[in-house]
Amino acid sequence: MCGIVGVVSHSPVNQLIYDALLLLQHRGQDAAGIATSQGSTFSMHKANGLVRDVFRTRNMRSLPGTMGIGQCRYPTAGSSSEEEAQPFYVNAPFGIVLAHNGNLTNWEQLKIEMFRNDRRHINTTSDSEVLLNVLAHEIQQATTGYSLDPSTVFQAVASVHRRVRGSYAVVAQIAGYGMLAFRDPHGIRPLCIGINETPDGKEYLLASESVALEGLGFRFLRDVAPGEAIFIDLDRNLYSQQCAETPELAPCAFEFVYLARPDSVIDGASVYHARLKMGEYLAEKIRREIPAGDIDVVMPIPDSSRPSAIELALKLNLDYREGFIKNRYIGRTFLMPGQAIRRKSVRQKLNAIGSEFKGKSVLLVDDSIVRGTTSLEIVQMARDSGAKRVIFASAAPPVKYPNVYGIDMPTRGELIAHGRTVEEVCREITADRLVYQDLDALKRSISDANPALKDFEASCFDGKYITGDISRDYLDHIENVRGNPAPMNEDMVRSPLALKKLASVE
Known part of the structure; x- marks a missing residue:
């Protein structure tokens, strides 16, 4: 569980992102990070700790730019190492930074695919780094030349949806091109967008919860639809497209029980x-x-x-x-x-x-x-x-x-x-x-x-996993990893269960 934010502004965004992360601090207390861009150059600072402790004045000064993303993290995959604080960065193609809220259920298989087929090295045990590299690879595959346009970005996101399983709400920056946001085809984890009209033009803020928009003076525009991708270029033009083949909204019921702030509205429903x-x-x-x-x-x-x-x-x-x-000074137990x-x-x-x-x-x-x-x-x-x-x-x-x-x-x-x-x-x-x-x-x-909400991800109550790829063997594996954090190896991938999962991804 994490809080993510992305800002496209006409003025420096470092303070806006910091303030948004404070409003989302309830979603993660372990680590925090901000990455901003100025032209085609990224600046980033991240560390373990609460938002207020991670960022000092000197850190904020080192984050110039009018576009940026941030995350406050609570780890549910990988470890609590500072190296796994987000955002993550990859330098090819173009240079991409990414922040992710959710959990990939097939990240270990994807990690092996990255090494074998895509020739990409994953340096941590974080599923978010895997997701970043899948996105980077698919953008590289979709790009015919040295430039990038929204249709190419959406083509890449569609390929991500076909390969990735699990929950993911994502904000990412592509150096020299703009900001990308997308949500998994079931809309398990929340993501919304707000707008601010200024004399210089429109500004946009994407966040896990609407409370971050309202607290910073942005008008709530809408929720990002399940499977949808939004791309905002350097001229603040907003493009959107449905990139999933069979999107179906089924938000996490536990968001309404505990995770979200009561003053947030998620998928049209007041918490x-x-x-x-x-x-x-x-x-x-x-x-x-x-x-x-x-x-x-x-x-x-x-x-x-x-x-x-x-x-x-x-x-x-x-x-x-x-x-x-x-x-009030003790965190959420x-x-x-x-x-x-x-x-x-x-x-x-x-x-x-x-x-x-x-x-x-x-x-x-x-x-x-x-x-x-x-x-x-x-x-x-x-x-x-x-x-x-x-x-x-x-x-x-x-x-x-x-x-x-x-x-x-x-x-x-x-x-x-x-x-x-x-x-x-x-x-x-x-x-x-x-x-x-x-x-x-x-x-x-x-x-x-919100009467329009009919289906929910409620697996922790009923044992029905909406992505359809969770078995008893899978649950046994993640419990073994939790007690003995050894990654899935090639022999495990060759097992009938793992091969079946790989076939479903391909």
């Missing part, structure tokens, strides 16, 4: 409105399962569950209280690597107000339960503060399956709901009762925010 509806539908289920007198007060687990908890309390006619106070770090950070991040718990039967509402680490600690904090009964509710369904499209939940053994019943999960987190949202209700919550 805030969707979370309110999650609370409404969850209230209906709680009314059916728990007697009205068994709950004294409703409390959210700050912050992303707050809209759902407020609406739930309203629908059940129960008191709503803020029982936990959040330390979901994005922290390692169970021990997450467990320690929960106590540092949240502090209970004892008077709100003492002698009460409390209903705690969280956006989701993934690993269960946070839930267990929070239930214990409520009991330590004097709660006589702790009921836990999740605004999302049980997370039972790995997500392979850019969210860090890839190992089945890490998921508390995998292979367990609701009652067993309830015992694991030591709650008195546990209520999960139904998957149909979750999807309905998002569709209520």
